[in-house]
Amino acid sequence: MGQEQLSRRERERLRHRREILEAALELFSEKGFHHVSMHEIARKAEFAIGTVYKFFENKEDLYKALVLEQAEKFHNALKQAIEEADEEIEKIRNYIRVKGEIFRANVSMIRLYFAETRGASFNVMAGLDSTIRERYGKFMQTLASVFESGIKKKLFKKIATPFYLAVALDSLTNAFLFLWLEDPEQHPYPEDPDVILNILFKGLVD
Amino acid sequence: MGQEQLSRRERERLRHRREILEAALELFSEKGFHHVSMHEIARKAEFAIGTVYKFFENKEDLYKALVLEQAEKFHNALKQAIEEADEEIEKIRNYIRVKGEIFRANVSMIRLYFAETRGASFNVMAGLDSTIRERYGKFMQTLASVFESGIKKKLFKKIATPFYLAVALDSLTNAFLFLWLEDPEQHPYPEDPDVILNILFKGLVD
Amino acid sequence: MGQEQLSRRERERLRHRREILEAALELFSEKGFHHVSMHEIARKAEFAIGTVYKFFENKEDLYKALVLEQAEKFHNALKQAIEEADEEIEKIRNYIRVKGEIFRANVSMIRLYFAETRGASFNVMAGLDSTIRERYGKFMQTLASVFESGIKKKLFKKIATPFYLAVALDSLTNAFLFLWLEDPEQHPYPEDPDVILNILFKGLVD
Amino acid sequence: MGQEQLSRRERERLRHRREILEAALELFSEKGFHHVSMHEIARKAEFAIGTVYKFFENKEDLYKALVLEQAEKFHNALKQAIEEADEEIEKIRNYIRVKGEIFRANVSMIRLYFAETRGASFNVMAGLDSTIRERYGKFMQTLASVFESGIKKKLFKKIATPFYLAVALDSLTNAFLFLWLEDPEQHPYPEDPDVILNILFKGLVD
DNA sequence: GATGAATGAGTTTTCATTCAT
DNA sequence: GATGAATGAAAACTCATTCAT
Numbered sequence: 001m002g003q004e005q006l007s008r009r010e011r012e013r014l015r016h017r018r019e020i021l022e023a024a025l026e027l028f029s030e031k032g033f034h035h036v037s038m039h040e041i042a043r044k045a046e047f048a049i050g051t052v053y054k055f056f057e058n059k060e061d062l063y064k065a066l067v068l069e070q071a072e073k074f075h076n077a078l079k080q081a082i083e084e085a086d087e088e089i090e091k092i093r094n095y096i097r098v099k100g101e102i103f104r105a106n107v108s109m110i111r112l113y114f115a116e117t118r119g120a121s122f123n124v125m126a127g128l129d130s131t132i133r134e135r136y137g138k139f140m141q142t143l144a145s146v147f148e149s150g151i152k153k154k155l156f157k158k159i160a161t162p163f164y165l166a167v168a169l170d171s172l173t174n175a176f177l178f179l180w181l182e183d184p185e186q187h188p189y190p191e192d193p194d195v196i197l198n199i200l201f202k203g204l205v206d
Numbered sequence: 207m208g209q210e211q212l213s214r215r216e217r218e219r220l221r222h223r224r225e226i227l228e229a230a231l232e233l234f235s236e237k238g239f240h241h242v243s244m245h246e247i248a249r250k251a252e253f254a255i256g257t258v259y260k261f262f263e264n265k266e267d268l269y270k271a272l273v274l275e276q277a278e279k280f281h282n283a284l285k286q287a288i289e290e291a292d293e294e295i296e297k298i299r300n301y302i303r304v305k306g307e308i309f310r311a312n313v314s315m316i317r318l319y320f321a322e323t324r325g326a327s328f329n330v331m332a333g334l335d336s337t338i339r340e341r342y343g344k345f346m347q348t349l350a351s352v353f354e355s356g357i358k359k360k361l362f363k364k365i366a367t368p369f370y371l372a373v374a375l376d377s378l379t380n381a382f383l384f385l386w387l388e389d390p391e392q393h394p395y396p397e398d399p400d401v402i403l404n405i406l407f408k409g410l411v412d
Numbered sequence: 413m414g415q416e417q418l419s420r421r422e423r424e425r426l427r428h429r430r431e432i433l434e435a436a437l438e439l440f441s442e443k444g445f446h447h448v449s450m451h452e453i454a455r456k457a458e459f460a461i462g463t464v465y466k467f468f469e470n471k472e473d474l475y476k477a478l479v480l481e482q483a484e485k486f487h488n489a490l491k492q493a494i495e496e497a498d499e500e501i502e503k504i505r506n507y508i509r510v511k512g513e514i515f516r517a518n519v520s521m522i523r524l525y526f527a528e529t530r531g532a533s534f535n536v537m538a539g540l541d542s543t544i545r546e547r548y549g550k551f552m553q554t555l556a557s558v559f560e561s562g563i564k565k566k567l568f569k570k571i572a573t574p575f576y577l578a579v580a581l582d583s584l585t586n587a588f589l590f591l592w593l594e595d596p597e598q599h600p601y602p603e604d605p606d607v608i609l610n611i612l613f614k615g616l617v618d
Numbered sequence: 619m620g621q622e623q624l625s626r627r628e629r630e631r632l633r634h635r636r637e638i639l640e641a642a643l644e645l646f647s648e649k650g651f652h653h654v655s656m657h658e659i660a661r662k663a664e665f666a667i668g669t670v671y672k673f674f675e676n677k678e679d680l681y682k683a684l685v686l687e688q689a690e691k692f693h694n695a696l697k698q699a700i701e702e703a704d705e706e707i708e709k710i711r712n713y714i715r716v717k718g719e720i721f722r723a724n725v726s727m728i729r730l731y732f733a734e735t736r737g738a739s740f741n742v743m744a745g746l747d748s749t750i751r752e753r754y755g756k757f758m759q760t761l762a763s764v765f766e767s768g769i770k771k772k773l774f775k776k777i778a779t780p781f782y783l784a785v786a787l788d789s790l791t792n793a794f795l796f797l798w799l800e801d802p803e804q805h806p807y808p809e810d811p812d813v814i815l816n817i818l819f820k821g822l823v824d
Numbered sequence: 825g826a827t828g829a830a831t832g833a834g835t836t837t838t839c840a841t842t843c844a845t
Numbered sequence: 846g847a848t849g850a851a852t853g854a855a856a857a858c859t860c861a862t863t864c865a866t
Contacts (some may be wrong), residue, residue: 009846013846033240034240037838037839037840038839038840038841039839039840042849047847047848048847048848048849049840049841049848049849050841050842050843050846050847050848050849051846051847051848053840053841053842054846054847058840058841059839059840059841133388157408157409159404159405159408159409160401160404160405164382164401164405165405167381167382167385168378168381168405170381171377171378171380171381172374172377172378174377175373175374175376175377176373179373182339195366198365198366199365199366199370199371199374199406200405200406200409201409202363202365202409203363203406203407203408203409214866215827215828215829215866218829219829222829222830243855243856243857244856244857244858245855245856245857253830253831254830254831254832255831255832255857255858256830256831256832256858256859256860257829257830257831259857259858259859260829260830264857264858265856265857265858420845421845421848421849421850424850425850428850428851445652446651446652449834449835449836450835450836450837451835451836459851459852460851460852460853461836461837461852461853462837462838462839462850462851462852462853463850463851463852465836465837465838466850466851470836470837471835471836471837545800569820569821571816571817571820571821572813572816572817576817577817579793579794579797580790580793580817582793583789583790583792583793584786584789584790586789587785587786587788587789588785591785594751607778607782610777610778611777611778611782611783611786611818612817612818612821613821614775614777614821615775615818615819615820615821627825631825655859655860655861656860656861656862657860657861660828665826665827666826666827666828667827667828667861667862668825668826668827668828668862668863668864669825669826669827671861671862671863672825672826676861676862677860677861677862
């Protein structure tokens with residue numbers, strides 16, 4: 001709301017910025033930060049190299065903007081999925097379902113996202129990490145609070161701290177998503193969220 | 207057994223190779239593949255650059271050798287941990303405990319290992335990936351077979367396929383280890399394996 | 413004709429390309445392919461090393477472009493010399509005279525040319541050889557056809573096949589040019605083409 | 619004469635030196651000076667690299683020794699061919715015939731030889747050139763003296779100076795040998811020396 | 825006398841970034 | 846505001862040569 005008073009100039013600028021980010025997303029997700037050159041991004045976005053530098057100070061800056069933007073989109077979608085349900089178990093089911101949906105619809109985005117949240121990126125960029133991890137932490141708190149209120153309502157047994165439960169759920173879904181990413185045929189992400197949920201909810205040993 | 211008949215020459219060579227790999231491990235784990243130069247490795251190992259190239263054809267080759275060697279060490283230790291116990295639940299406890307121990311004792315090795323088993327490395331190296339993933343897959347099978355026999359013996363409820371249970375256990379322990387890696391003070395890896403075990407074993411909802 | 417509509421940018425680019433080729437010609441002809449570094453060429457042409465690589469993919473590519481261009485110039489001049497005369501003997505006289513002239517005016521070019529047409533280059537570059545040799549072969553055919561028509565007109569006795577006669581004339585002139593290259597004082601290339609011509613035309617034994 | 623009192627030690631040394639030179643000859647002739655490494659030569663000769671350096675101070679030194687030795691063999695054979703005949707025309711026929719024979723029997727040697735006598739080597743090695751060219755010059759004098767005495771005896775018409783005639787004969791035979799080297803099927807070196815001889819001896823125009 | 829591990833100067837090539845037009 | 850030619854630091858890798866054993 002309020003964007004409508006942007007001048008044509010401004011709107012064009014934003015469109016160009018977006019085009020560059022889109023080209024960058026595809027390339028980075030495919031080849032990784034170090035195997036993509038600024039010229040490549042410029043070429044794919046159909047701009048001159050100088051133009052790219054008009055929008056982003058340097059390669060890191062571009063990457064940072066890209067990752068943060070994608071992470072935001074991702075977290076927002078998940079947050080909304082949680083909020084849409086009233087009851088805690090349903091919130092978690094929603095989370096599992098929507099995570100799979102986003103994943104399948106945005107493989108590029110996801111590859112990028114994991115590269116940054118998982119340790120593996122070896123601080124591709126020191127500065128980025130801290131911002132990203134902070135947001136990731138905040139999102140984990142949101143997830144934890146679902147467990148917390150579920151425990152309060154006696155819906156859940158307190159088998160671990162809410163935060164650990166959040167981490168467990170996150171890692172479990174990520175693991176399934178990785179399996180899918182590597183071999184979608186053999187390891188489809190379950191349509192039914194309970195396949196994943198049960199691993200947490202039904203104790204192995206009774 | 208039988209190695210003792212290596213000539214001194216040969217033994218020296220192996221020691222030098224090891225020294226180079228050690229220097230490389232520390233650097234790669236700290237900065238990532240692309241932020242370490244061969245000269246840097248040579249300098250750290252206190253050899254001339256040419257010497258490094260006598261042992262490893264190129265940078266990829268060195269990296270590959272390093273990762274495979276570390277992964278082997280890691281998997282062997284875990285396999286042994288599993289085999290040492292007789293009973294399935296104890297096997298899993300051992301796995302959780304030893305994984306934490308190795309981790310804490312070899313932070314460099316672990317960072318390297320995760321960079322390669324988790325998708326994040328964006329195919330730093332196509333060839334490597336396949337070998338490493340294959341070994342990782344085999345290890346997952348080993349872990350799965352523990353769950354399988356546990357289910358057969360009616361020790362475990364079959365809340366998911368053995369393979370998925372193995373993946374769940376692996377991802378859960380990894381998640382705790384990542385937490386520890388980021389902030390060892392706030393998120394220590396639990397001394398008591400049951401803290402992690404319970405998340406799997408005691409269903410959240412009864 | 414028609415080049416005049418090149419943009420200034422384009423014209424500058426071509427000039428720069430030419431400048432690099434000129435620097436390379438001088439250096440290669442003086443020291444040979446393997447004793448010239450790309451940095452040296454860049455320095456001589458007064459460009460940064462990166463600029464040289466903007467114009468030529470790699471060292472071989474630069475060398476190839478250079479040799480082909482020079483060979484073309486050389487062959488074109490000789491072809492024209494042959495075509496300018498009406499009569500066969502005069503065509504050959506022209507060939508001998510012009511070959512000497514070009515040679516004296518472009519020592520660098522010639523050194524390069526011989527390095528590639530004569531076997532000595534030991535395939536400095538496999539790909540180049542084939543292109544160059546093909547062109548050389550075609551030129552020999554042109555020369556042979558002069559002898560052929562001379563023989564048909566009964567101007568020449570058929571003491572060998574036209575192709576062999578062409579080869580003989582070529583090697584004879586080359587030999588004189590080599591003598592000159594080594595010691596211009598003692599072995600000047602004859603002003604009078606008949607000095608060379610007679611060796612072919614007047615049988616030693618009657 | 620006199621070699622027989624060499625100690626076994628000495629004889630072995632010479633044999634080893636010879637083995638190294640043979641390996642080097644094959645490699646240099648195949649790939650050219652700059653594409654052969656000292657390690658390659660050592661490996662082919664089945665010696666350690668240090669041993670090669672016991673025999674030859676450095677790569678140039680080895681190359682020099684090789685080329686000079688081969689040139690000597692070549693020139694001696696040709697000199698003998700000339701001396702074996704009594705009459706000048708026969709001497710020249712012998713020269714043409716034997717040159718072809720040596721060539722066919724020692725392609726490696728010849729490739730090396732031409733690389734050095736023809737300008738093309740771009741002074742692979744400044745020092746070498748002077749020695750080699752001097753010997754080549756001397757040999758040309760020998761050949762010239764055959765023409766000189768033929769002219770004195772009125773066997774030959776003096777259509778050029780004896781030296782130029784020698785150069786002409788040399789370049790003509792070389793040209794035929796090059797043709798053969800490139801495509802032995804299509805351009806065999808003539809069995810009958812008169813095929814080459816006639817080009818010099820029977821004037822094209824009468 | 826032979827060995828081969830070690831050396832390090834020197835080469836090719838890439839790519840993020842600048843800036844004149 | 847866009848362009849793209851030019852820049853040059855930095856990286857991977859080679860190979861002639863040395864020297865301790």
